[in-house]
Amino acid sequence: MTVVLCLAVIGGAALLVAFTVGTGAAPDTLRFEVAKSSFQVFSVAVIGAVISLVTSYLQERQSDKRLSEAFARDLQAKEDDAVRDVLTNTIQSYNRVKRARRLMYAKTYDAGDGTMRLGVYDEYIDVLMNEQLEFERLKRMSRSVPLLSGVSIDIQGKKVPLHALFGSVEDYLNGVLDEYKTHRNTVALATDGASLHGLPATQRFLSGDDFWPRMADKVRNVEIALRGQLMRPDPRTGSGY
Structure with a gap:
């Protein structure tokens, strides 16, 4: 000019x-x-x-x-909403699984013998089915949302992506559900209930032998990764959210 x-x-x-x-x-x-x-x-x-x-x-x-800044703020808000949605749904789904596990444990060990009755089996496996589908949805979402697809957490020196953590939880629940598919009839035919020794995946789920390392720890790592993503620095200001 x-x-x-x-x-x-x-x-x-x-x-x-x-x-x-x-x-x-x-x-x-x-x-x-x-x-x-x-x-x-x-x-x-x-x-x-x-x-x-x-x-x-x-x-x-x-x-x-101003338009560029407004667009950036809008995009950031949408990305943060997606992260919060995944975090909230993860915690809620995990809590439902944990509640079902505690109730199933109480009703199978009420006499101290670890006996699974059909009504109890059907009731709480239904809960686990719903939550397995929820973790499957979260796994897909963590792959499809650009911001989430790059999220990972360092576990023993190895970068583990978010979708792999969700996949591990989904696989773990599938193991319990697969046993239900093949052993429900056995439980149904047992008039006084079936021993948990014949349901090893369910027994480990209830006792916590693999529930804590294969599900609880994975969910905790998901929570750490997502909360860290929400606290990432703003590239425009260098400050955290």
Whole structure:
């Protein structure tokens, strides 16, 4: 813009010189004064036009900057909402599994013998089926949402992606559900209930032998990874959220 202004003024001066030389107008003559006045009017008009252009340009840049910042804030808010949604659903689903496990344990060990009855088996396996599907959904979501697909946590020096943690939980619950598919009839035929020794996956789930390392620890790592993602620094300011 400065270059345009300079060129316009130089051009006006050149026109004044050309006019005075070409017409033979001498200083302090009417013709010279008319030329000088015309040049002054021309200069003011050019400067005004250039200032208007510069102002318009700066306003457009400021508007573009505000739009860009608003878009970035909106995108950040949507990404954070997605992370919070996954975190909330993970904790809620885990709590439902933990509640079902405690109730199933209480109802199978109520007489101290670890006997599984069909009504109890059906009731709480139904809960586990729903939560297995929820962890499957969370696994897919952690792969499809760009922000989540890059989330991982360091476990014993190895980077484990978020979807792998969800996949481990899903596989673990599938093991209990697969046993239900093949052993439900055995439990149904046992008039006084079936011994948990014949349901090893369910027994380990209830006793906690593999529940804690294969599910509880995985969910805890998911929570750590997601909370860390929410606290990541803002690339525009360098501060955390």
